[in-house]
Amino acid sequence: MAPAHRQFTFDAIGVIRSPFKEKFGIPRQSGLMDTAEAVLELLPPYDREEAVRGLDGFSHLWITFVFHGVRQGDWSPTVRPPRLGGNQRLGVFATRSTHRPNPIGLSLVEIAGIRREQGRLLLDVRGADLMDGTPVLDIKPYLPYADARPDARAGFAAAAPDAQMPVVFGPEAEAVCTARAADLPQLRRFIEQMLRLDPRPAYQAASEGRVYGTAIFDLDVRWTVADGAVQVLTISPAA
Amino acid sequence: MAPAHRQFTFDAIGVIRSPFKEKFGIPRQSGLMDTAEAVLELLPPYDREEAVRGLDGFSHLWITFVFHGVRQGDWSPTVRPPRLGGNQRLGVFATRSTHRPNPIGLSLVEIAGIRREQGRLLLDVRGADLMDGTPVLDIKPYLPYADARPDARAGFAAAAPDAQMPVVFGPEAEAVCTARAADLPQLRRFIEQMLRLDPRPAYQAASEGRVYGTAIFDLDVRWTVADGAVQVLTISPAA
Numbered sequence: 025m026a027p028a029h030r031q032f033t034f035d036a037i038g039v040i041r042s043p044f045k046e047k048f049g050i051p052r053q054s055g056l057m058d059t060a061e062a063v064l065e066l067l068p069p070y071d072r073e074e075a076v077r078g079l080d081g082f083s084h085l086w087i088t089f090v091f092h093g094v095r096q097g098d099w100s101p102t103v104r105p106p107r108l109g110g111n112q113r114l115g116v117f118a119t120r121s122t123h124r125p126n127p128i129g130l131s132l133v134e135i136a137g138i139r140r141e142q143g144r145l146l147l148d149v150r151g152a153d154l155m156d157g158t159p160v161l162d163i164k165p166y167l168p169y170a171d172a173r174p175d176a177r178a179g180f181a182a183a184a185p186d187a188q189m190p191v192v193f194g195p196e197a198e199a200v201c202t203a204r205a206a207d208l209p210q211l212r213r214f215i216e217q218m219l220r221l222d223p224r225p226a227y228q229a230a231s232e233g234r235v236y237g238t239a240i241f242d243l244d245v246r247w248t249v250a251d252g253a254v255q256v257l258t259i260s261p262a263a
Numbered sequence: 264m265a266p267a268h269r270q271f272t273f274d275a276i277g278v279i280r281s282p283f284k285e286k287f288g289i290p291r292q293s294g295l296m297d298t299a300e301a302v303l304e305l306l307p308p309y310d311r312e313e314a315v316r317g318l319d320g321f322s323h324l325w326i327t328f329v330f331h332g333v334r335q336g337d338w339s340p341t342v343r344p345p346r347l348g349g350n351q352r353l354g355v356f357a358t359r360s361t362h363r364p365n366p367i368g369l370s371l372v373e374i375a376g377i378r379r380e381q382g383r384l385l386l387d388v389r390g391a392d393l394m395d396g397t398p399v400l401d402i403k404p405y406l407p408y409a410d411a412r413p414d415a416r417a418g419f420a421a422a423a424p425d426a427q428m429p430v431v432f433g434p435e436a437e438a439v440c441t442a443r444a445a446d447l448p449q450l451r452r453f454i455e456q457m458l459r460l461d462p463r464p465a466y467q468a469a470s471e472g473r474v475y476g477t478a479i480f481d482l483d484v485r486w487t488v489a490d491g492a493v494q495v496l497t498i499s500p501a502a
Contacts, residue, residue, distance in 0.1 A: 030398050032329050033272045034365040053409040070364055075340040078357035081418025088327065088367055090271050101314040117402050118317035125309055126273040128327055128401045130369070132410060159269050162367045163356050169423040170292040171371060172413040176405050179320025184408040 037070040038147075038160035040089070043214065045156050045239035045262070047093065049223045052106060053120070054131040054153045056184065056221060059214040061136065062152040064160060071145040076138055084166035085135050085149065090159045091127035099125045107181050110226025118179065129154075132166060190253040191216045200243075200259040208241060211259075215245060219254040275398035276309040277386075279328070282453065283394045284478035284501070286332060288462045291345065292359070293370040293392045295423065295460060298453040300375065301391040303399060310384040315377055323405035324374050324388065329398045330366035338364045346420050349465025357418065368393075371405060429492040430455045439482075439498040447480060450498075454484060458493040 042062040044050045051057055064087065066075070079085070102113040103121040116124050137148035147163075193201065193212065201212040208214075224236065238245045239262055246257045281301040283289045290296055303326065305314070318324070341352040342360040355363050375387040386402075432440065432451065440451040447453075463475065477484045478501055485496045 030275045031272050032275070032335075032398070032400070033270050034367070036269045036271070037364050053406060055409055072340045073354075074352075075354040076356050077341065078353035078418055081416070082357070083416035084412055086369060088369070096271075101311045102316065113313075114317035115312075115314045117315050118321070118404055120403050120406070124401060125276050126400050128273070130325060130327070130403060132412065159271070161271070161365050162363060164359050164369060165357055165418060165420075166412060166415050167292060167359070167420050168413050168415045168417050169420070170294055172411045172415070173323055173371065173405065174407050174411040174413055176407045176411070177320070177322035178407050179317055179404060181404075181406050181408070 034161050036067060036090070036159035037162065038064050038066045040064055040152065040154045040156065040158040040160060042152060042154050042156045042158070043240045044154065045241075047155055048236070049218050049238035049240065050155060051153045051218070051221055052185070054133055055151045056153070057214070057217040058151060059210045059217055060150065060152055062133075062149050062154055064147040064149055064163070066145045066147070073140070073145065076145070076147070079135065079165065080138055082165040083135060085133055085147070086164045086166055087131045087133060087149070087152070087154070087160055088162040088164070089129045089131065089154060090161060091122040091129050092155045092158045094122045094127045096127055099123050104226070105180060106226040107185065114180070128161070185221060189220045189222050191219045191256065192253050193256045194258070197256040197259045211241070214240065215256060215259075219247060219256065222249075222254070224249065273400050275306060275329070276401065277303050277305045277399035279303055279391065279393045279395065279397040279399060281391060281393050281395045281397070282479045286394055287475070288457050288477035288479065289394060290392045290457070290460055291424070293372055294390045295392070296453070296456040297390060298449045298456055299389065299391055301372075301388050301393055303386040303388055303402070305384045305386070312379070312384065315384070315386070318374065318404065319377055321404040322374060324372050324386075325403045325405055326370045326372060326388070326391070326393070326399055327401040327403070328368045328370065328393060329400060330361040330368050331394045331397045333361045333366045335366055338362050343465070344419060345465040346424065353419070367400070424460060428459045428461050430458045430495065431492050432495045433497070436495040436498045450480070453479065454495060454498075458486060458495070461493070463488065
């Protein structure tokens with residue numbers, strides 16, 4: 025083949041509905057939050073029941089998606105992985121950074137259910153690291169005999185990130201979790217799982233005291249890091 | 264997000280050089296042939312050494328590619344997986360069939376080397392199930408902590424396909440393997456690994472006697488199935 029540029033155009037086959045309303049706070053890989061439930065809505069003309077027949081035989085699913093909100097063309101040959109403290113540059117192809125030539129992401133999720141609701145074909149998935157509104161290009165079943173290589177050597181990211189940061193809820197935040205227990209029973213645990221991973225940009229990890237905001241569900245969560253713990257200050261309706 | 268169609272256009276960042284000159288014969292998943300060595304050539308402007316810095320710390324790589332020679336729009340809501348004998352229909356999204364809405368493939372390969380040759384940035388990979396000329400959209404390191412789920416439930420494809428079909432080389436074929444031992448030392452083993460997986464279309468599995476041709480390297484391999492074994496008849500220069 026001649027090394028001429030070749031372009032390929034794809035249609036979104038689906039869209040993600042997720043509690044993560046912005047990028048900030050989303051775990052950097054899938055599978056790190058068991059409370060992260062999302063819905064993959066298949067879009068017409070791909071929303072046909074025959075197209076997912078047999079998928080319920082699989083426990084896990086690959087989602088190939090487009091990084092939401094990352095402008096194409098914004099790639100960089102090197103990036104600073106958060107796992108390396110943000111002060112070491114690696115090639116973009118040696119990371120899963122969003123700033124890649126083609127902003128294509130890959131996420132491994134658990135299949136929790138397949139259903140039709142109000143005419144829409146919906147896949148419930150668990151463990152997704154996907155923002156609300158993420159366009160989906162493809163879904164494929166996970167084949168453990170081909171995809172599982174537990175002994176693969178993994179450079180700078182050999183193990184899952186330590187999730188050791190304690191998360192402390194202030195009285196106002198605690199009260200909101202209690203008040204929403206009926207419609208968002210997992211809210212407290214969701215926030216805890218999200219924040220214990222310390223989503224702060226690596227280069228800011230040392231700066232305690234700054235207040236961050238993260239949008240999840242219909243809420244805006246305000247939090248800070250003090251005394252080596254994440255302090256959840258307030259949980260209020262999103263603006 | 265409104266469920267409007269959204270389209271995304273991607274540039275090939277690379278191209279595959281592989282011994283498989285046509286689709287017929289290629290193993291249906293990656294990792295099934297350890298003699299299947301391929302080269303991923305990064306194309307300008309993506310062929311920068313900085314972009315792969317740190318990749319040598321990883322043993323495995325995900326390749327996101329475009330199914331070569333499959334016309335877009337040729338999707339089918341259901342397909343007949345060869346693993347089910349070709350007589351049972353499953354949803355295309357429950358398989359890794361090429362006839363999907365977006366002809367995007369995913370292949371897990373081993374990294375054998377990274378080098379620059381005649382100005383080109385080349386990644387040597389092993390175990391690829393990719394046709395020569397395959398356009399590559401993205402490469403990502405394999406992260407075992409996130410990607411390896413050996414216990415995942417896997418519907419109709421729980422285990423690797425049995426590779427039990429004996430492969431017998433006729434005298435002419437044997438002579439070519441010997442003659443090419445200098446430049447293609449793995450030729451005999453490559454053909455054996457490819458054909459023992461029985462690449463015949465599932466619906467023809469019962470029809471012994473038919474002669475098939477498969478193009479690999481610069482060669483055309485003619486073979487048939489008789490007496491429960493693959494018989495390699497001739498290996499001749501590709502037309």
